[in-house]
Amino acid sequence: MKKKTHNKYDMGVIGNCAFMAYVDTKASIRWLCWPRFDSSFIFGDLLDDEKGGEFSVKPTAKIKDTNQYYVENTNILVTEIYTEDGDFKVTDFAPRFEQDDRYYKPLMMVRKIEPLQGTPSIKVVCNPVGNYGEMIPQKSQGSNHIRYEGFDQQMRLTTNIPLSYVMEENSFVLGGAVYMVLTYGAPLEAAIENTAEQFYTRTKRYWRNWVKSTSISFFHQEKLIRSSLILKIHQYEDTGAIIASGTTSLPEYHKSTRNWDYRYCWMRDTYYTLNAFNNIGHFEEVEAYFKYIENVTKQEEDRYQPLYTITAQKEITEIEMPLKGYLENKPVRIGNDAYTHIQNDVYGQVLTSLLPLYADKRFTNKYRMHTKKLVEHTLQKIADTMEEKDAGLWEFRDRPGHYCYTFLFHWAGASAAYKMAQYFEDVKMADKALKIKERAAEMIEKCYDEETGVYMQAAGAKDMDASCLQLITMNYLDPNSERARRHLLGMEKELMATDGLFYRYKHVDDFGAPETTFLICAYWYIEALACVGRIKEAIDYFEKVSSYANHVGLLSEDVDSKDGSQWGNFPQTYSHVGLMNAAYRISKKLDLPNFL
Incomplete structure (x- = not known):
């Protein structure tokens, strides 16, 4: 032991x-x-x-x-x-x-x-x-x-x-x-x-x-302010990239060897990060990030990678360094081999991230001028990869599958493309987007398990995955439906730890079984609670989960639910974005005022 x-x-x-x-x-x-x-x-x-x-x-x-x-x-x-x-x-x-x-x-x-x-x-x-x-x-x-x-x-x-x-x-x-x-x-x-x-x-x-220029509700305002400030300094302003964390090789658990370099920009974070900045009314950072995404995607004639460097470079060769490691946790890795992985949710991430350019009137036409070709290309990539197995959100190194989360972003990306096609007045694009959306929904339903009433991690699998909470928060499932209620109850029963902390999954992966909970998943759970109307529980768990911050309010990537230990790279923007989006969701349900 x-x-x-x-x-x-x-x-x-x-x-x-x-x-x-x-x-x-x-x-x-x-x-x-x-x-x-x-x-x-x-x-x-x-x-x-x-x-x-x-x-x-x-x-x-x-x-x-x-x-x-x-x-x-x-x-x-x-x-x-x-x-x-x-x-x-x-x-x-x-x-x-x-x-x-x-x-x-x-x-x-x-x-x-x-x-x-x-x-x-x-x-x-x-x-x-x-x-x-x-x-x-x-x-x-x-x-x-x-x-x-x-x-x-x-x-x-x-x-x-x-x-x-x-x-x-x-x-x-x-x-x-x-x-x-x-x-x-x-x-x-x-x-x-x-x-x-x-x-x-x-x-x-x-x-x-x-x-003072942020739009933040009165719900746990101090925590929101600190998370906003921390998220802000993770943006490399020269290019607009936002890194996952400023550290490398802080282990997800002691002696787990899950030690990764997070000083890069992940496409999987795009939708959530832009949501967070949008929710606090900060568009300078959003505009800079749009430009970064445009620079990343315009160089890609084929696949989009899961991550890029802060200057939008593709190669991030992973090597091990002769260093002691944090608390003697080895290996110490520089670079991240995940850039070579197939992670097909990235296409939907890009499209959902571009949608505010067209849906939010605060953005002017200059931001929309060059994106139609990008939208068409990215939508086609969803169609091309619909049947393809990938590494999934969690970048499994030896577990390719048809992941529910990937299909969810195919569905969301196609939905966004449909709305943008209406802006372009492009009937052909709109029709194509609707067909892709319907196909993605069919693939999501292949992940549904009739016996438990839960959408599983992948088609044909029996493992649950906290990323499937997003079926509720992204409105694939009607939050008021019996199916959403059953799905959430099943996820709670299998993946919830103490105080609302959530495991990503519990099955063995290429590094063994996870031993710590993942903070972003806890905030996804809190958002799902708010969506289905369980507001009191959402507030209670928000306060409990947020208490796992350190003495100055900073959140790690992982938490050991047994003793409250912080693990993983730190501070983790994913976790702070999760806090910000969960707080926004709760404040909207409570109808709390925002102020500028």
């Missing part, structure tokens, strides 16, 4: 839509990749405490307690550390604000350290690494900065801390506020204190204005 390992991700995340950094409750940077989300880490002791480098602020006295929180309605993180000699706090942020009609979002991390009481003594260590720990840069001292040589671009730590203390890693008494600005590429040449304070003020103002 496996030894139980209770796990909680004691980290907050900062970012500016160009990079993210993970800061733990002792003010150490556990993970930071530069210059892109999918680049090598420069600080990565999350995966290896020897090869991962270090960027820490450590007191010389014993730590009595810590407290970590976000500055209200921002992605600025504060870590307070209380010691026997005195207390201090570290404020971390990635600058982001409007400047010259553009967003200023440099590869720059700002750290402000200031005493709270007493005379705390601290030691600052800054030792970045390259090439996943294989390259140790040479350090040299400038007039008010330290250079780290060996990277593709110059890296500097500019600070008003005496440089010798940092170079020699000596402790010093913190008599007042000090600043550290780590840069990749263009260095900071301006005055340190004034610039850092100005950047802090402008970054705080930017995030608060962003939050």
